Amino acid sequence: MRLFRRDGYDRTTMRAIAAEAGVSVGNAYYYFGSKEHLIQAFYDRMQDEHADAAADVLERETAFDARLRGVLEVWLDVAAPSHEFAGQFFKNAADPRSPLSPFSAESAPARAASTGLYARVVEGTDLKLAPNVRRELPELLWLLQMGVVLFWVYDDSPEQLRSRELVTRIVPVVDRIVRMSRLPLVRGLVDDVLGLVAALRG
Amino acid sequence: MRLFRRDGYDRTTMRAIAAEAGVSVGNAYYYFGSKEHLIQAFYDRMQDEHADAAADVLERETAFDARLRGVLEVWLDVAAPSHEFAGQFFKNAADPRSPLSPFSAESAPARAASTGLYARVVEGTDLKLAPNVRRELPELLWLLQMGVVLFWVYDDSPEQLRSRELVTRIVPVVDRIVRMSRLPLVRGLVDDVLGLVAALRG
DNA sequence: CAATCTCCTTGAACGTGTTCAAAAATGGGA
DNA sequence: TCCCATTTTTGAACACGTTCAAGGAGATTG
Numbered sequence A, B: 001m002r003l004f005r006r007d008g009y010d011r012t013t014m015r016a017i018a019a020e021a022g023v024s025v026g027n028a029y030y031y032f033g034s035k036e037h038l039i040q041a042f043y044d045r046m047q048d049e050h051a052d053a054a055a056d057v058l059e060r061e062t063a064f065d066a067r068l069r070g071v072l073e074v075w076l077d078v079a080a081p082s083h084e085f086a087g088q089f090f091k092n093a094a095d096p097r098s099p100l101s102p103f104s105a106e107s108a109p110a111r112a113a114s115t116g117l118y119a120r121v122v123e124g125t126d127l128k129l130a131p132n133v134r135r136e137l138p139e140l141l142w143l144l145q146m147g148v149v150l151f152w153v154y155d156d157s158p159e160q161l162r163s164r165e166l167v168t169r170i171v172p173v174v175d176r177i178v179r180m181s182r183l184p185l186v187r188g189l190v191d192d193v194l195g196l197v198a199a200l201r202g
Numbered sequence C: 001c002a003a004t005c006t007c008c009t010t011g012a013a014c015g016t017g018t019t020c021a022a023a024a025a026t027g028g029g030a
Numbered sequence D: 001t002c003c004c005a006t007t008t009t010t011g012a013a014c015a016c017g018t019t020c021a022a023g024g025a026g027a028t029t030g
Helices: A002-008 A016-020 A025-032 A036-060 A064-093 A108-123 A131-154 A158-180 A185-202 B004-007 B015-022 B025-031 B035-060 B063-094 B108-123 B132-152 B158-180 B184-200
Strands: none
Touching: A002 A016, A002 A064, A016 A025, A036 A064, A036 A108, A064 A108, A064 A131, A064 A158, A064 B063, A108 A131, A131 A158, A131 A185, A158 B184, A185 B158, B004 B015, B004 B063, B015 B025, B035 B063, B035 B108, B063 B108, B063 B132, B063 B158, B108 B132, B132 B158, B132 B184
């Protein structure tokens, strides 16, 4: 991770990693199937840090919008030091066949942990929701986070301020949509969307 | 392109491409800066094919939902033969720094052509829209297409039938949202979203 | 103690994308 | 026809990720 952050993913060679770790190149491959697999550790650690920081937010906030904004902002905090590196990492994760893809079978545990986090975002609030909305909302919020991550990866503004702005502006919109979801006019629409999500899952 | 389709992106070597073309490896690099750059030709051709096929649809259909569905379905038609290959290609396009990224400066002309296509989807219809919605809708529909592409890339169902289902089910939802956008209740929400998009563009 | 087995470690070797100095072809003027 | 500048072409060489046969280290068994 030290070398990745210092030199970037592409410029860090397996030979350099092995030398830094004091082992041979072949030995690195005995413990990690490929260079990509080395990233999984990084990915997991970031997820853990996020879960910790998010727990603080969820203890502090009770309103749905504050909880959601807090959890998303805390992701930006945790990810900030790795922005440059993560851009290159994302390239590999975007390969549909890669185990690092957020939709892969290998990522299922991480995905479950993340949707669990958003389940807690929803749980502790005063939101009145239809049962089907309550069931699907955590996964939709996870998708929202994926969107934020995607935006953040492409964000070349100083200190990723645009990503900050995205979060602060999109959270009220989400909040309003969720609260409107029980209105007669909107309800049919929401049911359609939920049906669509359920049908295309997996 | 013949080799890419037959053997996939990774398994097609620059040496094989050069041999097939009857030139040396170095000569291939005289005309194409890298293996990635070879894809740009493929990308451009697919876009042209899509524009042609979409023009037929737009001549035939007049209702907004039919036009949108037709244009999206025609994209699936054009892309279908390259599904396996395009998955690997997408990995490279997902690199934020790659000129192949759909958000890169190099892709600006292609992006403009695509949003222009969706401007025509909107134009020829009976939709009554607020000015700001009419202005932003083409770009939002292009984003919708990017979403469909993303889904399609990850779609491993036979003949990408799930992607077909996504299109047939999401188009009515979009149609309803667009038509609802003038309702007093929804209008404020729509304005927020459009403001967000405008603020974060570029 | 010896024999054997499993786990761990090594570094040379392979195939890859890419580079580059050198050679070849081209084309226009003297 | 010859010369020279430019464009084009070549293939060996480089650095990289990855593989693998070979051997070493430790534990277990007879």
